[in-house]
Structure formats: C-alpha cells, structure tokens
Amino acid sequence: MSGDLGTVTPGTLPVVRTSRSAIRSWVVVGVGGVGFLLAALVVSAYLGATFGVQTVLLSLVVALVPLGIVIPTFLWLDRYESEPTRYLVVAFLWGALVATLVAAVFNTGAILVLQSATDPDAALSTTAVLVAPFVEEALKGVLVLLVWWFLRREFDGVTDGMVYAGVCAAGFAFTENIQYLAQAYTEGGRESLTATFVMRCLLSPFAHPMFTVLTGVGVGVAATSRTWLPRVVAPVAGYLLAVVAHGLWNLAAVSGGNGLVTVYLLVEVPVFLAFLGFVAWARSREGRLIGQFLRPYVDAGWLSRGEVSMLSSMARRREARVWARANSGPRGLAAMRAFQDTASEIALLRRRMHHDAADAAALDEERRLLATLAARRTEFVGMHVV
Numbered sequence: 001m002s003g004d005l006g007t008v009t010p011g012t013l014p015v016v017r018t019s020r021s022a023i024r025s026w027v028v029v030g031v032g033g034v035g036f037l038l039a040a041l042v043v044s045a046y047l048g049a050t051f052g053v054q055t056v057l058l059s060l061v062v063a064l065v066p067l068g069i070v071i072p073t074f075l076w077l078d079r080y081e082s083e084p085t086r087y088l089v090v091a092f093l094w095g096a097l098v099a100t101l102v103a104a105v106f107n108t109g110a111i112l113v114l115q116s117a118t119d120p121d122a123a124l125s126t127t128a129v130l131v132a133p134f135v136e137e138a139l140k141g142v143l144v145l146l147v148w149w150f151l152r153r154e155f156d157g158v159t160d161g162m163v164y165a166g167v168c169a170a171g172f173a174f175t176e177n178i179q180y181l182a183q184a185y186t187e188g189g190r191e192s193l194t195a196t197f198v199m200r201c202l203l204s205p206f207a208h209p210m211f212t213v214l215t216g217v218g219v220g221v222a223a224t225s226r227t228w229l230p231r232v233v234a235p236v237a238g239y240l241l242a243v244v245a246h247g248l249w250n251l252a253a254v255s256g257g258n259g260l261v262t263v264y265l266l267v268e269v270p271v272f273l274a275f276l277g278f279v280a281w282a283r284s285r286e287g288r289l290i291g292q293f294l295r296p297y298v299d300a301g302w303l304s305r306g307e308v309s310m311l312s313s314m315a316r317r318r319e320a321r322v323w324a325r326a327n328s329g330p331r332g333l334a335a336m337r338a339f340q341d342t343a344s345e346i347a348l349l350r351r352r353m354h355h356d357a358a359d360a361a362a363l364d365e366e367r368r369l370l371a372t373l374a375a376r377r378t379e380f381v382g383m384h385v386v
Contacts, residue, residue, distance in 0.1 A: 006191050018349060023370050031277040032090070033047050035098070036093050036097055036098070039097035039098050039101050040097050040281075042101055043097055043100065043101055043175060044056075046104075047178065047179065047182065050182075051182035051183065051185075051186050052186075053073070055183055055185055055186060056178065057179070057194075058181075058182075058185065059117045059178045059179075059181035059182040059185065059193075060178050061172055062177075062181055062193070062197055062201065063177040063178045063201065064174075065197075065201050065346065066173065066174075066177065066200075066201040066202075066205035067170060067174055067204075068172075069166065069206075070166070070170045070205050070206060070209055071170055072077045072155045073166070073206075073279065073375060074163050074167055074170070074209070075168040076283070077154050077159060077162060077163055077279050077282060077283050077312060078160075078163045079283070079287045079289060079346060080159075080283070080290060080314070080344050081156065081286070081290075081341065081344035081347075081348055082341065083154060083160065083163060083164070083218040084154065086120075087147065087151065087154065088163075088164075088167050089162075091143055091164050091167045091168040091171070092146070092167050092168065092170065092171035092174075093171060094143045094168055094171065095140055095143065095167070095168035095170065095171030095172035095173075095174075095175075096138070096171030096172065096175045097171075097175070098139070098174060099136065099139035099140050099143070099168070099171075099172050100172055100175040101133070101136050102135075102139055103139055105173075106131070106135045107127055107131060107132050107135060110123075110127045110131040111123050111124060111127050113212045114126055114127060118167065124254075125254045128246065128250045128251075128253070128254050129247050129250050129251045132243075132246075132247035132250060133211075133243045133244075133250060134243050135303075136172065136246065137142065137211060137212060137215060137239060137242040137243050137246055138168050138239065139172075140172055140208075140212045140215070141212060141215035141216075141219075141235075141238075141239050141242065142215050143163070143164065143168045144161055144168070144212075144215060144219045145162050145219060145235065147160075147164050148161075148219050148222070148223050148344050152223075152352075153349075153365070155220075155223055156223070156224075156348040156351065157220045157221075157223055157224045157280060157283075157289050157348075157351070158216075158217055158220030158221060158224075158285075159220065159282050159283070159286050160220060160223075161213075161215075161216035161217055161218070161220030161221075161223070162213050162216045162217060162220065162279070162282060163216075163241075164216060165209070165210040165212040165213045165215055165216025165217075166212065166213055166216070166220075168212060168271060169209040169211065169212035169213070170208070170209055172208055172212075173205070173207070173208040173209070175263045176208075177200055180196055180200060181193060181196055181197060181200075184196035202265075203264070204268065206275065207249060207268075210245065210271065210272065210275050211242045211245050211246040211249075212242055213242075213244040213275070214238045214239075214241040215235065215238040215239045215242045216238070216247065217236040217238050218235040218236070218237055218238020218239065218241075219234070219235045219238065221234040221238075222234045222235050224351070224352070224355045225355070226355055245271075248263070248267070249263075249268065252264070253268075258293060283314075287312045287313060287314060289347065289348075289351060290311055290343070290344055290347040290348070291308055291311065291312030291347075292347075293346075293347040293348070293350040293351050293354070294308045294311060294312070294343060294346065294350075295308060295346045296350070297346070297370075302370055302373065302374070303343070303373075307343075308360070311340060311344070311347075317340055320336055320340070321333055321337060321340075323336075324336035328380050331379070332343055332379075332380045335376050335377075335379035335380035336376075338372075338376045338379050339373060339376035339377055339380065340358075341371045342369055342371060342372050342376060345369055346366065346369045346373065347363060348368065349362060349366055349369065350366070353366075
C-alpha cells in the first residue's frame with residue numbers, strides 16, 4: 001500500500017473550492033432538477049389522464065408500503081459507510097422517473113411493432129418476457145455505472161453497487177406499482193386492488209431490487225479490479241444475469257395460475273432467501289474489510305487495536321455510541337458518529353489505493369480524513385474528561 005502514514009500531521013485541512021467548480025456544481029444540480037421535474041410531470045400527466053387523479057393518489061399511498069420494506073433494508077446494508085443522502089435520492093428518482101418513462105416508451109414501441117405480426121396478447125407476453133427485461137435492467141443499471149464513473153470517491157465496491165442498484169430499482173418498482181394498482185382498481189375495484197397489492201407489494205416487494213442488485217454486484221467487482229478484463233466482463237455478466245432473472249419472473253407472471261405459484265414457491269422464495277443471506281454476508285464482509293484496512297493505522301499510531309475492533313463490528317459501534325452519549329451527551333454522540341464514519345471512509349479509501357482504483361488526490365484525501373479522525377476523537381474524549 002502506498003503513502004507514509006506516520007508523516008501525516010493532525011489538523012483539519014480545508015477543502016478549496018474554486019468559483020468555477022461551484023458554478024459547475026450548480027449547473028449540474030439545476031439541469032438534473034429540471035430533468036427530474038419534467039419527467040415527473042410527464043409521468044403524473046400520463047397516470048392522471050389514464051386512471052384519474054383519485055385512483056392514482058390511492059395507488060400511490062398503497063405503493064408506499066413496499067418502500068417501507070425495501071428502502072430500510074438497503075439503508076441497513078449501507079450502515080458502515082453511508083452513502084450521501086442526496087445521491088441515494090437521485091438514484092431513487094432516476095428509477096422512479098427516468099427509467100420508468102424511457103422503459104414505457106421502448107416497451108410500448110415494441111408492443112406496437114409486434115402487434116403488426118401477431119395478436120395483442122402475444123405481443124404483450126413477448127414484450128414482457130423478451131423485451132422489457134433487457135430495457136428495464138439496462139436503464140436501472142446505467143445509474144450504477146454513472147455513479148461508479150462520476151463519483152469514484154463515493155463508490156467503494158460491491159456493497160455500494162448493491163445499495164445504489166437496490167434504491168434505484170425500488171424507485172422503478174414504486175412507479176410501476178402505482179400503475180398496476182391503479183389499473184387493477186379501475187378494472188376490478190377493491191378486490192382486484194387487494195389481490196394486486198398482496199402479490200406485488202407484500203409477496204414480491206424485492207423483485208426489481210433483486211434483479212438489479214446483480215448488475216450492482218458486477219459493477220462493484222469492476223470498481224475494485226486492477227485489470228481491464230474484470231472491469232468489462234463483470235458489469236456485463238451482472239446485467240445479463242439480471243435480465244435472465246427478470247425474464248423468468250415475467251414468464252411466470254404471464255403464464256399465471258399454477259405456473260406462477262410453482263415458480264414463486266420453488267424459485268423465487270429460495271432466491272429471495274439467498275438474496276437476504278447475501279445482503280447479510282455483504283454487510284459482514286464490509287466490516288471485516290474495514291478492520292483489515294485500518295490495521296496499518298494502528299502501527300502508525302493513528303488508531304488503537306481496541307478502536308479497530310470497535311470500528312469493524314456494528315454491535316461494538318452501537319456500544320461506543322451509547323457510551324459517548326452517556327458520558328458526553330448529544331455532542332459526544334455526534335463526535336463518535338463522525339469518528340466512526342470517517343474511519344470507514346479511510347478504510348475504504350485505503351482499499352481503493354490497495355487495488356490501484358484511487359485517483360491522484362487519494363493521498364491528500366487520506367491526510368484530510370486522518371486529521372478529521374484525530375479531531376473527532378479529541379472532541380468526544382475531551383468532553384468526557386471535562
């Protein structure tokens with residue numbers, strides 16, 4: 001690993017922002033905000049014109065239920081080194097607005113083309129199984145690729161790939177659920193709405209996230225690879241696996257009846273359990289990696305072995321926050337949280353440096369983070385002494 005850990009002098013190093021970089025940031029935020037607003041207006045207008053405002057609002061409220069299940073799961077996975085909230089919001093909006101809107105255009109076009117060669121039912125089924133998975137997984141997966149490409153300092157590997165993919169897919173499923181719930185209520189009233197709610201929102205809330213997480217894992221592998229081959233193959237392989245999983249699910253859905261029940265019980269339930277196990281493993285693995293890449297800082301005198309042990313275990317982190325709050329109040333708790341978050345950033349930055357995936361400013365960033373780490377420790381230890 002590169003960098004002389006013993007020569008870093010504690011002290012907060014200011015981040016210099018030029019007027020040009022500030023203007024660039026405002027332009028990006030402005031353009032992105034306008035784009036999301038336009039997409040939201042188009043989606044709202046379509047749903048309102050198709051199903052009516054009251055039906056759409058009812059469906060929206062019902063569609064919030066699976067969000068309360070899915071989003072906390074990925075936030076739980078993201079606890080060791082939390083992604084900035086603004087980026088997670090962008091990921092959700094991309095899935096809920098941009099991906100759904102563009103997918104609707106492509107899928108509708110495919111249906112119209114296929115109807116000229118076959119009957120409407122066959123066109124719908126063919127699009128659902130052979131077209132929609134390719135289109136939708138590409139549109140969701142491109143968000144993860146964009147994060148990796150433009151936010152390399154925030155993208156640390158498989159866990160981040162899973163988090164961004166899952167949140168983006170949750171947004172996609174949210175808008176899609178509104179449409180299906182509104183359609184069910186319009187065509188069959190409360191009974192049809194309830195059946196759709198049970199099937200889509202309670203029995204399979206993780207369907208879209210499970211598919212897109214495969215792409216996220218592929219991009220995460222690419223982000224920590226030293227050679228070009230895994231960087232190309234891993235995202236493509238993850239995307240293709242997501243397409244296959246999505247296509248099989250849609251095939252079962254269009255088959256209906258016993259076929260859907262059989263696929264759900266024999267395939268989807270085991271896959272879902274495996275997915276939950278993988279999420280738990282990924283979080284535990286991130287804790288181990290944080291411990292591994294913080295150990296050099298023990299030799300350099302920046303951390304103690306006890307601190308590294310605490311930082312590599314979520315249970316011990318909670319104990320440390322309880323201690324800080326009991327001994328130093330809210331300010332001590334805030335300092336401990338900042339200490340833990342900064343330590344995680346240092347470990348994952350060191351990991352990127354180890355894999356030659358860090359940029360030229362990595363050493364300066366490391367020094368800044370170490371200075372922040374020392375300052376946060378001084379805060380909660382100093383308040384405890386007083």
